[in-house]
Ligand SMILES: [Zn+2]
């Protein structure tokens with residue numbers, strides 16, 4: 001098979017010929033049809049997160065076909081121990097021995113992959129492979145972040161990329177008002193957010209027209225934390241949804257006072273996935289994707305770094 005490999009963090013991915021991976025017990029072999037590109041892939045590529053091994057096949061939003069013809073989605077949560085205090089209390093996303101697709105287990109920037117079938121999911125049949133792929137991280141972890149943001153009606157989304165463009169649709173479907181915050185100068189991003197139902201879209205340095213009940217930060221920029229905190233109403237919740245964030249500046253206690261809270265969201269549980277994948281067709285979630293070939297995986301990451309497309313990037317095989 002051909003695969004785009006991370007051999008050295010900080011260096012471009014290189015496409016090479018590798019032996020097809022052999023499934024272990026409990027694993028299923030898949031022919032990859034499409035694999036979404038996530039900011040986590042970029043963090044691993046850039047060395048901001050440690051790779052589980054090198055060389056590594058990135059990619060954890062995999063749409064594949066089993067050898068007996070079934071279409072399955074493979075998400076970031078690849079394996080859990082099933083035994084630790086977190087696994088046995090409905091919080092397998094926090095498992096002490098979790099292994100993650102595209103970090104600890106070779107992922108989907110390749111023609112073939114293997115995955116533990118207990119962590120794979122059927123996908124909404126009305127979405128193409130490329131359209132379904134971004135649901136597997138942007139959708140699933142975005143949905144977990146939305147749940148942790150609470151039920152408030154006025155929701156801010158900071159960083160309007162793959163996850164936000166999906167979660168905006170879900171939040172609007174739930175009857176919430178979405179306030180979208182984009183990089184300063186990104187007028188196309190603001191227009192894109194309004195086209196998906198955001199009631200307001202503006203620069204991340206701006207204050208929203210009304211205080212927010214909750215905000216989710218999808219961007220990896222720690223300077224957004226105090227800004228988003230100041231956009232919250234009393235009792236509001238700020239959810240940091242990224243796996244990595246630059247340094248958070250000092251915050252004033254006055255901005256946290258009145259029962260505002262800041263929390264992170266980590267990974268996903270299989271229950272999150274089942275809930276979200278049942279909800280997505282009812283919204284219905286429609287993803288906006290820019291597709292790349294396997295040989296263009298590095299270009300996809302570099303376009304993600306510079307914000308060159310709206311919605312999600314997907315490698316199609
Ligand atoms: Zn991801």
Ligand SMILES: [Zn+2]
Pocket residue numbers: 080081082083084085086087092094095096097098
């Ligand atoms: Zn565990």
